[in-house]
Amino acid sequence: MKDRNLPQLQPHPSSQPWPLQTHRAVEHVPEEIRMGLLLKILVPFVGLVLAFCFYSKEDFKPEMMKGKRVIVTGASTGIGEQMAYHLARMGAHVLITARTEAKLQKVVTWCLELGAASAHYMYGSMEDMALAEDVVKEAKRLWGGLDMLILNHIGYTYFNYFDGDVEHLRKLLEINFLSYVAMTVSALPVLKESGGSILVVSSTAGKVGIPFVAPYSATKFALDGFFSSLRQELIIENINVSITLCILGHIATETAEKTVSHVMQKPGAPKEECALEIIKSGALRKRELYYPYAAVRIPLLIRDWAPEFLDSFTRNRLNVENVKRS
Numbered sequence: 430m431k432d433r434n435l436p437q438l439q440p441h442p443s444s445q446p447w448p449l450q451t452h453r454a455v456e457h458v459p460e461e462i463r464m465g466l467l468l469k470i471l472v473p474f475v476g477l478v479l480a481f482c483f484y485s486k487e488d489f490k491p492e493m494m495k496g497k498r499v500i501v502t503g504a505s506t507g508i509g510e511q512m513a514y515h516l517a518r519m520g521a522h523v524l525i526t527a528r529t530e531a532k533l534q535k536v537v538t539w540c541l542e543l544g545a546a547s548a549h550y551m552y553g554s555m556e557d558m559a560l561a562e563d564v565v566k567e568a569k570r571l572w573g574g575l576d577m578l579i580l581n582h583i584g585y586t587y588f589n590y591f592d593g594d595v596e597h598l599r600k601l602l603e604i605n606f607l608s609y610v611a612m613t614v615s616a617l618p619v620l621k622e623s624g625g626s627i628l629v630v631s632s633t634a635g636k637v638g639i640p641f642v643a644p645y646s647a648t649k650f651a652l653d654g655f656f657s658s659l660r661q662e663l664i665i666e667n668i669n670v671s672i673t674l675c676i677l678g679h680i681a682t683e684t685a686e687k688t689v690s691h692v693m694q695k696p697g698a699p700k701e702e703c704a705l706e707i708i709k710s711g712a713l714r715k716r717e718l719y720y721p722y723a724a725v726r727i728p729l730l731i732r733d734w735a736p737e738f739l740d741s742f743t744r745n746r747l748n749v750e751n752v753k754r755s
């Protein structure tokens with residue numbers, strides 16, 4: 430008979446059959462620690478397995494781009510500039526765009542030095558939808574057709590709390606999204622003739638919620654929605670034009686480093702390698718590119734399983750205390 434006054438001693442966990450013992454041990458570990466341990470072990474492993482599977486099938490050869498006719502927008506600096514140089518080394522024809530003519534002239538000169546089959550530029554702002562269409566018309570005039578359209582340009586992006594400026598958002602939607610649609614509408618007929626490719630440069634901010642880039646993020650999400658739907662329609666109609674959505678993490682371009690060096694805890698990935706991976710993914714007609722692979726792909730794997738954890742992880746990767754409302 431048990432003595433009511435004595436504390437009822439529990440059998441030591443080690444005397445329990447294994448499952449019960451483990452169950453009790455796990456019960457005492459807080460949820461967030463369990464999630465953290467799970468993610469620290471499981472997620473990198475999954476990322477490595479996916480990376481091996483994905484990249485082990487890579488069979489890009491630079492000669493695939495020799496003689497190809499390529500438009501690269503936003504190519505006066507940054508990732509677009511590096512894409513132009515890679516294409517030049519591969520012997521492609523390049524037509525590059527941006528607003529700053531002097532910068533475009535220098536990039537074209539260097540492209541010819543590097544071995545481009547031909548190199549031309551058109552300058553102006555992509556706020557002007559007529560320019561978006563004129564660039565494709567110029568490609569038809571110069572080359573008689575088009576093989577690859579790389580949509581890369583973006584308008585000025587602040588990195589701060591959303592300030593409520595709806596007009597800024599409207600303008601950014603025109604530059605970052607509607608001009609991409611206008612160029613695609615203009616280019617599709619010639620891309621159908623060549624069985625060509627459309628490469629859409631986007632961001633992790635076009636797939637998950639990242640603070641301080643709300644207007645920019647909206648334009649990148651719009652790209653995903655529009656071009657993922659258009660890709661479905663091209664497949665349904667057996668139209669041989671590929672669409673590659675390029676999801677990029679933080680890349681060390683001049684603009685990015687100027688804008689966020691005080692907030693990011695790690696430097697961006699190299700713009701030269703990023704540019705090459707974009708070209709390779711388009712030439713191989715990939716559905717999506719994730720670069721840097723693990724830094725981009727793992728958050729997307731977590732996104733639908735543990736959204737709150739991902740939000741918290743994203744905030745903790747930034748020195749948010751350094752962002753002051755302007």
Ligand SMILES: NC(=O)C1=CN([C@@H]2O[C@H](COP(=O)(O)OP(=O)(O)OC[C@H]3O[C@@H](n4cnc5c(N)ncnc54)[C@H](OP(=O)(O)O)[C@@H]3O)[C@@H](O)[C@H]2O)C=CC1
Binds near residue numbers: 509584679
């Ligand atoms: N850097 C990063 O961390 C990341 C970048 N990305 C994406 O990569 C792409 C390139 O980024 P990045 O190289 O850093 O950008 P940059 O700011 O370095 O280059 C932007 C380009 O767009 C041009 N441009 C700017 N405004 C306009 C306009 N109104 N009309 C036409 N062209 C314009 C600029 O030239 P000009 O001023 O002469 O017009 C420049 O050539 C973008 O789509 C961006 O969203 C995605 C994720 C991360």
Ligand SMILES: C[C@]12CC(=O)[C@H]3[C@@H](CCC4=CC(=O)CC[C@@]43C)[C@@H]1CC[C@@H]2C(=O)CO
Binds near residue numbers: 586633684
């Ligand atoms: C907005 C911009 C480009 C980006 O997409 C990044 C942002 C810095 C914080 C980021 C971290 C990530 O992991 C994903 C990308 C991004 C949202 C960059 C600040 C300026 C960059 C820009 O405008 C284009 O160069």
